[in-house]
Amino acid sequence: MTPTLISERAPAVAAPPADPRRRPRLADLGTPLLYAASLSTALVLAGLLIALVGQSPWDAASAMYDGSLADGAAIGQSIDQAAPLLLVAIGSVIAARAGIFNIGQEGQLLVGASVGAAIALFTPGPGPLVLILALLGAAVGGALWAAIAALLFYWRGVAVVISTLLLIFVANQAVSYAVNSPSLLREKAVAGQVTTSQTDMLAESVWLPRIGEYPDFNIGAGIFIALVLAVGTSVVLVRSRLGFRVRMLGLNPKAAHRAGVGAVLIGGGALLASGAFAGLAGGVMLTGSGHRMQDGFADNVGFDGLLVALVARDKPMLAVPVALFFGALRAGGGFLSATGVPRYIVAVVTALLVLATVFPAAYAEVRRRRTAGA
C-alpha cells in the first residue's frame, strides 16, 4: 500500500492546507449533485414507466399526494404507516452498527405479532396492562426468533444473513399453522358462521390508543413509541459506553476483541435487540391498525423497514424522516386505484429510491479509489 493511499484514507479531518496531493476533485463537489441526479433519475424512471403503460404520471403523483399529505386525515395515515417502518429500521440500525446484517425482520415481525396476539387474546386483566404485556411479548417473540439465528452463528458459525433470510419462510409457515389451528390462534367458532384462517378480533380495550380528532387529524400512539425509541437508540449508540462497544465491534471486530468487547454478548445482543424491535413493530401493527392476525399481515413492512435503514445509512435519527417518507409512499399508494395506475408502482419507486441512494456514495468511492490508484 502506497503512502498516498494512506493519506487518502483520512482526508477531511484537519487536512493540512498545503497538501499538494490533495486537490479538489469533481467527486467531492459533485456528491450532493450526484444524489440529486440519482434520485431524480429514479423518479423519472418511475414516471416513464407509468407513461409507458398509457397512464398519466401527473394523475398518479397527485393521487399519491392526496393520499399522503393533502389533509390531516391523509397525514395521519402516512404517520401511522411510518411507525412500524421506523421501529423495524431502528432495530436494523442497531444490528448493522454491530457489524451484523439481519435481513429477517419480516419473520421476526410476524412471530412477534403472533406472540402479542396470543397474549392480547388470552390474558385476563385490565386493558392497558394487557396492552403493555402484549407489546412486550411481541418484542420478546421477535427477539427469540432472532435468537435462533444468533445461536446458529455463535455456536455453529452459520452466516446470519442466510439464517435470518431462511427463518422468514419458516416463520411464515409457523404463524400460518398457528392461525389455522383451532387449538392455537384460529378464531373461535360462532354458531352459524364459518371460521376462516385468522385470529379473533382483539378486544377494544387492548387497542393502541389514538390521539387527535377523527376524521380531521388523528394518529396512533405507535409513532410516539417509535420516536422515543429512535431518540433513545441514537443517544445510546453515540453517547453511552454500551453504544461505543457496539460501534467498535462493528468497525473493527479484532480491535474490539483485544479491548475486551465480548462479541457474543454485544453482537448477539444487538441481533436480539434488532429482532425485538421488529417484533415490537409487529405488536404495534397488531394493536394499532390490524387488530387481528390474518394472511398477508406482515405486508412487506419488515423488508421495507430494512430498506429505510439502508437509505438512512444506519443513522437512527435520519431514519425518522426516511420512514415518514416511505410511510407517505405507502399511504399514497392506497389512493392510486382511482387513477388506474396499479398500486405496485409504490414498490417500484421504493426499490428504485434505494438503488438511487446507494449509488452516489459507491460511485464517489470508486472515483476516489481510481484517482488514488493512478
Next chain:
Amino acid sequence: MIDDLAMVLASSVRLTVPLAFAACGEYIAERAGTINISVEAMMLGGAFNAVWGASLTGSASFGLVFGMLAGLVIGFVHAQFSHRLSVNTYVVGLALNALVLGLTSFLLDSVDLTGHQVDALNIPVLSDLPLLGPVLFAHRWPAYLLVGVIPLVWWLVQRSRFGLELRAAGENPQSADVTGIDVRRRRRQSVLLCGVLAGLGGAYLAVGEVGAFNQNMTAGRGFVVIAAVIFGGWTLRGTMAGCLVFGAADAMRLALPALGVHLNSQLLIAAPYLLALLTMMFLAKTHRQPAALGAPFVRGIV
C-alpha cells in the same frame, strides 16, 4: 398404487426442473463468492418476461429466450452494483427483489398477456416404460435441456480454466488477485451466468409448466434454490439432489391430500428452509463452503 407413485414422482420432477436450472446458476455464483439473493428476482423476471415475450411473438419457445434475457439484465444490474461499485450484495439483492416483484405485478395489471405453453416431448419407446416412462421421459421439451446444462456447468466450474479462476475468486480472492486473476470480473461473469440460468428456470416455470404468469409466481422458489445450494454443501450433485428433495416436498404437498394422506402442508412448505438450516448447522464447521463466500473483494485490504 403404481399409478399414484408415478404421478407423485412425475410431478416431483416437473417441480424440480425450474429449481434445477436456477440452482445451476446459483451454484456458479456461490462458487465465485457471491450469495446471490436476487436469484428470486431473476426467476420472477424470467417468468414474467417469458410470458410477455411469448405473447408478443406468439411462440412459447421465443418466450424462453426472453426469460433468459430478463435474468441477464437483472444479473447485469446486480453485478455492476455489487462487483463494480462495491455496494453490499445483500442490499442490491433486496432492492432488486422488491423492484422486480413490484415491476412484474405492475406490468401484469397494465399489459395484455396471453397464455402460451411449449410443446411436450414424449421420448418414443422410453416414455411407454412403466413408472419410469411418465416420470423421466414425458416432459415439456426444455426440461431435457437439463441433461446438457448440468454436465456443462460441472465442466465449466470444475474442469475449465475459467472455472478454476472463478473458484479461486470464491476461495481466496486476495491470492487470486495477486496471481493476476481479475476477481471482480470473474464474479460479475458468474452473476451474469446465474442470471441467464435462473431466468431460464423462471421461464420454464411460466411457459413450460403453467402456461401463464400470475402475481409473485415464483413465491420464494429463488430462496429454495439458495437453500438447495447450501443443502448440497456447495457441490453440484448435492445441489441437484437438494432440488429433487425440495421439488418432491412441493409435489407431495399438492398430491398427498388427493391420495388421502395427511401431512402438515405448512411443514412441507417450510421443509426446504428447515433442511437448509439443519445442513448448515451440521456442515458449518467442516469448511465446505467457499472460504470467501459473501465477502466483498477490495484490493489490498486483508
